[in-house]
Amino acid sequence: DAGVTQSPTHLIKTRGQQVTLRCSPISGHKSVSWYQQVLGQGPQFIFQYYEKEERGRGNFPDRFSARQFPNYSSELNVNALLLGDSALYLCASSVLAGITDTQYFGPGTRLTVL
Amino acid sequence: TQLLEQSPQFLSIQEGENLTVYCNSSSVFSSLQWYRQEPGEGPVLLVTVVTGGEVKKLKRLTFQFGDARKDSSLHITAAQPGDTGLYLCAGVGSNYQLIWGAGTKLIIKP
Numbered sequence: 001d002a003g004v005t006q007s008p009t010h011l012i013k014t015r016g017q018q019v020t021l022r023c024s025p026i027s028g029h030k031s032v033s034w035y036q037q038v039l040g041q042g043p044q045f046i047f048q049y050y051e052k053e054e055r056g057r058g059n060f061p062d063r064f065s066a067r068q069f070p071n072y073s074s075e076l077n078v079n080a081l082l083l084g085d086s087a088l089y090l091c092a093s094s095v096l097a098g099i100t101d102t103q104y105f106g107p108g109t110r111l112t113v114l
Numbered sequence: 115t116q117l118l119e120q121s122p123q124f125l126s127i128q129e130g131e132n133l134t135v136y137c138n139s140s141s142v143f144s145s146l147q148w149y150r151q152e153p154g155e156g157p158v159l160l161v162t163v164v165t166g167g168e169v170k171k172l173k174r175l176t177f178q179f180g181d182a183r184k185d186s187s188l189h190i191t192a193a194q195p196g197d198t199g200l201y202l203c204a205g206v207g208s209n210y211q212l213i214w215g216a217g218t219k220l221i222i223k224p
Contacts, residue, residue: 042118042202042214042216042217043157043204090157092156103159103212105158106156108154
């Protein structure tokens with residue numbers, strides 16, 4: 001079975017631009033979470049979606065938004081990019097939205113903001 | 115604010131040696147998870163510890179949760195080059211979100 005897939009794998013943008021990252025969960029998984037991992041740090045929670053509804057939001061500005069589609073895939077949007085947004089963006093899927101549910105991570109999208 | 119501190123940040127040892135990495139906090143966590151992340155990939159869950167004092171073994175890896183559920187350790191016996199990677203601990207925070215440590219970058223030299 002296919003794991004979590006993310007696209008694109010790498011992305012280069014300039015300050016002020018907007019970016020959309022995509023995630024396809026494992027088949028049968030209804031929850032998707034997004035994390036930001038800055039080089040040298042652990043992941044930081046951004047959003048969790050379950051059954052197309054937002055279940056949790058981390059401490060990120062409103063420039064960050066996300067949505068989940070009927071097929072459970074998800075998009076993360078970041079507006080007005082800043083240099084500090086450069087990071088690896090990870091998507092994780094789980095069967096349910098419980099914190100004890102095992103999350104399976106995708107390979108991430110490496111975003112570079114110049 | 116709940117924080118998890120991992121130590122050491124970086125460890126480079128020879129194949130066959132033993133090592134321990136630590137995950138510490140001043141806060142109590144209901145459970146702690148350990149992940150390994152390799153370059154270009156997302157983290158992969160190794161184990162979840164739930165009960166204070168709990169010890170779990172995964173082949174040559176031994177995980178321990180502190181009695182007070184504020185700290186955890188990962189011990190690797192007879193390290194192998196395949197153990198190389200970034201080891202991350204994550205705890206379930208009071209807002210039911212995962213709080214992550216910064217990781218220990220482990221290199222095992224053949």
